[in-house]
Amino acid sequence: MKLKLLLAGVCISLSCANFLSAQDKDLLFSPEGIAEIHITLADGKTIDDIKNEKQDPANYPGKIKATMTVNNSAASTYASTEFYTGNILIDGRGNTSWNRAKRPYNIDFVGEDWETANPAALLGMPACDEWALLNFWVDRSLMRIPLAFYLGQHMKGMAWTPRGRYVEVWINDDYRGLYFVSEKVQRDDNRIDIKKLNAESTDLSGGYILEATPRDGGKSTAIETATQIQSGGYDINFVFKYPKPKNVTNDQRMWIKSYLDEFENVLRGDNYKDPENGYQKYINEESFIDWTILHELSKGVDNLFHASVFVHKDRNGKLNMSAPWDFDLSFCNSGVYTEEGNWVKTHRWFGRLNQDNRYAQKFIARYEEFLPLFNQIPEILQANYLQLEEAGVLEREHQKYPKIIDEFVSDGEGRRTPTTYKGHVQFLSEWTMSRNNWIYINLGITNEEKGQRMKQIHPVIRIMDPEAVEDLRSFEVKVMRSEDSNNNKYTYSWNNGSFENVSTRRIAEKGKYWVKIG
Numbered sequence: 001m002k003l004k005l006l007l008a009g010v011c012i013s014l015s016c017a018n019f020l021s022a023q024d025k026d027l028l029f030s031p032e033g034i035a036e037i038h039i040t041l042a043d044g045k046t047i048d049d050i051k052n053e054k055q056d057p058a059n060y061p062g063k064i065k066a067t068m069t070v071n072n073s074a075a076s077t078y079a080s081t082e083f084y085t086g087n088i089l090i091d092g093r094g095n096t097s098w099n100r101a102k103r104p105y106n107i108d109f110v111g112e113d114w115e116t117a118n119p120a121a122l123l124g125m126p127a128c129d130e131w132a133l134l135n136f137w138v139d140r141s142l143m144r145i146p147l148a149f150y151l152g153q154h155m156k157g158m159a160w161t162p163r164g165r166y167v168e169v170w171i172n173d174d175y176r177g178l179y180f181v182s183e184k185v186q187r188d189d190n191r192i193d194i195k196k197l198n199a200e201s202t203d204l205s206g207g208y209i210l211e212a213t214p215r216d217g218g219k220s221t222a223i224e225t226a227t228q229i230q231s232g233g234y235d236i237n238f239v240f241k242y243p244k245p246k247n248v249t250n251d252q253r254m255w256i257k258s259y260l261d262e263f264e265n266v267l268r269g270d271n272y273k274d275p276e277n278g279y280q281k282y283i284n285e286e287s288f289i290d291w292t293i294l295h296e297l298s299k300g301v302d303n304l305f306h307a308s309v310f311v312h313k314d315r316n317g318k319l320n321m322s323a324p325w326d327f328d329l330s331f332c333n334s335g336v337y338t339e340e341g342n343w344v345k346t347h348r349w350f351g352r353l354n355q356d357n358r359y360a361q362k363f364i365a366r367y368e369e370f371l372p373l374f375n376q377i378p379e380i381l382q383a384n385y386l387q388l389e390e391a392g393v394l395e396r397e398h399q400k401y402p403k404i405i406d407e408f409v410s411d412g413e414g415r416r417t418p419t420t421y422k423g424h425v426q427f428l429s430e431w432t433m434s435r436n437n438w439i440y441i442n443l444g445i446t447n448e449e450k451g452q453r454m455k456q457i458h459p460v461i462r463i464m465d466p467e468a469v470e471d472l473r474s475f476e477v478k479v480m481r482s483e484d485s486n487n488n489k490y491t492y493s494w495n496n497g498s499f500e501n502v503s504t505r506r507i508a509e510k511g512k513y514w515v516k517i518g
Contacts, residue, residue: 027376027383029146030166033076034391035083035123037133037181038069039090039171047171050105052092063089065114068107070122073168075391084109084120093132095307097328100137102177102401106184107131123165125183126190133169134180139328140405140417141424142388142397143381145180148298148327150380154373157290157366159312160192161324168393177400178393185209185310185323187242192322195315197243197252204255206315209242209322212305221245223257236305236348242312256313263319267349273356284320288353289366291321295344297374297435300330304347332431339435339480342442364443374436378429385425394421423466434460434480459515464504474508479515 025031041049042065053060070083089108097104109118109129117129136142145164152161164182168175187194187209194207210223214237223238238260240248263282272278295303302308308326313319332339344350345363354360388394398405398421405419418424437457444450461477468475507513 024379024383027380028387029143029150029164029384030076030123030387032078032082032124034073034166034168034178034388034393035076035078036071036073037167037169037179038071038173039066039088039169040068041066041090041172047174050090050092050103052094052098052103054095055092055098060091063091063106063108066090070167073391075387075393078123082121082123084122086110086118086120087112087114089114094135097135097137100135101403102135102137104135104179105133107133107181123167123181125163125165128183128186128188128190130184130186132182132184133167134164134182136178136180136328136397137401137404139333140421141333141381141428142178142421143384143425143428144298144331144333145182145327146384147377147381147428148294148324148330149182151297151373152290152294152324155290155294155370157284157286158294158324159287159320159322162191166388166393168396175396175400178388178397185211185241185325192242192312194242194312194317197315199247199249201252203315204252205259206313206317207242208240208252208256209310209312210238210256211241212236212307212309212311213239214306221248221253223253223260238311241310259313259319264349267352272352273358279353279356282319284318285359285362287320287322288350289359289363291324292344292350292363293367293370294324295330296342296439297432298327298330299332299343299435300327301334302326302329303344331428332435333428339431340438367439367443371436371440375433377432377436381425381429385422388421397421418466420467426463426466430460430462434462438480454517459517461515474506476504476506478504 041047045064045066049061050064051060066088067086068088069085072078072083087110089110091106092098092103093106094104107130109120109131110116111118119127119129121127122131134145139145146166149161149164152158153163155161162183162185164180167179167181168177169179170176183191186192187196187207192207192209194209197204197207221240223240224235239245240253243252259282263279266272266277266282267279303324303326310321310323310325311319312322345354354363405421405424418427437460440457441450441453444453459479461479463469464476464478466475
């Protein structure tokens with residue numbers, strides 16, 4: 001099998017996308033367009049008065065009063081019933097994302113007394129009183145969080161994935177750029193739908209929402225699992241998301257800790273595969289498998305149980321992997337750049353689960369179910385890029401924050417990353433499809449199986465500096481490396497034999513180039 005790459009003095013896209021119109025609404029993160037949010041701070045406050053409690057607890061004044069109006073732009077068609085006009089409370093959110101020129105925020109809808117919750121539907125999302133305004137800074141494609149949420153919403157093994165919409169934001173009439181207004185992780189009939197739990201509850205089996213976080217100095221709200229799951233791993237530190245930490249009773253804390261300890265002890269034990277008394281007794285496998293697949297594909301650094309990993313347990317129910325979150329440092333946008341290698345699949349709980357052949361086969365079958373969705377990712381990204389471009393958002397974003405896209409950023413492989421939004425979207429598209437190829441191939445157990453899978457995929461030629469192609473300059477391309485270094489049962493190679501098993505090369509001349517699968 002050969003994939004030919006033709007260079008004839010014109011710019012040719014090397015990804016496998018069939019470019020679609022932005023009007024294909026089923027592919028859009030914001031099907032009704034990009035609305036506007038206008039926030040006016042009360043009492044003469046300025047944007048610098050908005051503080052982040054996590055970042056500066058000593059100087060945190062509390063949430064600031066403001067009013068908010070949501071309306072259509074020239075590029076959106078929402079019904080008036082999907083807007084909000086009223087009082088809000090606003091403060092800062094995030095960790096490293098807070099230390100940027102464009103900051104993320106928490107928004108609470110409140111009544112006229114500024115205290116009573118005022119739930120309302122927003123831009124096609126179910127009514128709620130708590131929302132997040134997620135910024136785009138380190139993610140120069142403007143698409144990693146929306147893409148992950150889009151995929152998660154199509155993976156029904158997880159009970160709930162947050163919804164969100166693109167919006168442009170003004171604060172005190174100052175344009176703040178493109179944001180993603182999103183649901184927050186919380187217990188709610190339309191979000192994580194679990195039973196309420198309070199101090200008077202006699203059944204302590206649920207519901208709980210827990211977040212894996214870094215060790216917090218032994219606060220009483222933490223749940224520390226008793227032992228590590230696999231050699232070289234670390235214990236998982238959880239804090240309560242629901243009930244709120246201040247409301248959790250000691251009996252509730254001890255009950256859920258005991259449940260987690262029991263699950264881990266069974267998972268670690270010799271009889272963990274037993275269908276009645278093994279790990280299946282404790283977890284919803286479908287949620288574990290779908291969650292793992294999403295995070296295996298995205299390969300985010302924040303999703304290895306030290307941040308932004310949520311689990312939930314309903315009353316009399318099993319433990320679920322829950323609410324995928326925090327994807328700005330995923331899809332090759334962090335210190336993890338290679339598309340090769342296992343990620344969460346071999347990490348902590350998941351590594352042990354995949355040692356059970358029954359579970360591993362379910363994982364393989366489920367991944368293959370999602371291939372039509374994953375193969376559509378280039379079309380999804382292109383459709384959303386066209387929507388942002390046609391609405392003029394990319395030009396306004398660049399005018400407001402030129403350094404986001406113009407500053408030099410190394411991708412960790414000694415190369416300069418793209419310097420246009422279009423280039424970043426292409427980079428994201430090609431990396432994700434190459435990552436998908438690697439995972440699919442390595443679902444095979446033997447080298448022969450992997451070789452057969454390799455022959456079924458379309459190899460992706462990643463353009464490492466797409467602007468050079470636009471300018472007809474020499475440019476570097478990369479393909480996924482072979483995993484079989486022992487006997488070369490399967491491999492990629494360039495047409496020039498001297499480049500056998502080398503994943504990168506520079507294209508400096510017009511001509512025909514191809515990648516062979518053999």
